[in-house]
Amino acid sequence: MTEVAVANNSEIITLFGRRTPLMPVDPTPSPTAPGTTLRALGQALLIFAGLFLLLSGYLGFVQYLLQTQWIKTSAEVRGGQIYEQVHDSSKRGVSRFYGFRCTVSFPVPGGARQSQLDFGPISTSKVDAEVWAARFPPDSQVSVLYQPSDAAWVRFAGDPPPSYATASGALKLAGCLLVAGLLAFMTSKSELS
Numbered sequence: 321m322t323e324v325a326v327a328n329n330s331e332i333i334t335l336f337g338r339r340t341p342l343m344p345v346d347p348t349p350s351p352t353a354p355g356t357t358l359r360a361l362g363q364a365l366l367i368f369a370g371l372f373l374l375l376s377g378y379l380g381f382v383q384y385l386l387q388t389q390w391i392k393t394s395a396e397v398r399g400g401q402i403y404e405q406v407h408d409s410s411k412r413g414v415s416r417f418y419g420f421r422c423t424v425s426f427p428v429p430g431g432a433r434q435s436q437l438d439f440g441p442i443s444t445s446k447v448d449a450e451v452w453a454a455r456f457p458p459d460s461q462v463s464v465l466y467q468p469s470d471a472a473w474v475r476f477a478g479d480p481p482p483s484y485a486t487a488s489g490a491l492k493l494a495g496c497l498l499v500a501g502l503l504a505f506m507t508s509k510s511e512l513s
């Protein structure tokens with residue numbers, strides 16, 4: 321029997337040359353520095369502030385179009401009703417929403433026009449919709465906007481309910497997020513230094 325001497329060499333030679341030795345890895349992860357977390361939070365807040373600033377600009381533009389392209393007039397409420405919408409979702413089941421729809425009569429050049437107007441908050445409670453509808457009984461006045469080219473399109477021109485998104489509301493939220501994001505970002509810089 322012939323004995324073959326085997327060299328105990330720890331390096332492995334491959335076809336592509338010598339491999340670089342592997343670096344040892346510490347099994348315990350290093351904790352995240354508070355400054356890094358604040359910086360990430362600041363960046364996220366600044367991104368959301370930018371999105372709400374864009375939303376504010378869009379809503380302001382829509383409001384400008386409504387004021388310049390539509391005509392505002394006073395309409396008389398002829399009658400109203402609470403309507404129900406049913407949404408069937410596989411995840412949430414059946415959901416019911418209630419709103420207010422009324423028939424309004426308003427003057428246009430050449431006579432009067434009647435149209436359907438859905439306005440007010442959409443709520444999950446029928447009582448909330450009834451409270452909103454009680455503000456507009458028959459023969460009451462409501463401000464509406466209509467297009468001169470097609471008076472069948474009518475929009476509510478009064479103060480929007482608090483649940484509606486407005487340009488000023490989106491701008492205020494963008495300002496708050498901007499200030500909070502800048503504060504978090506500046507605080508993270510001082511902690512990282």
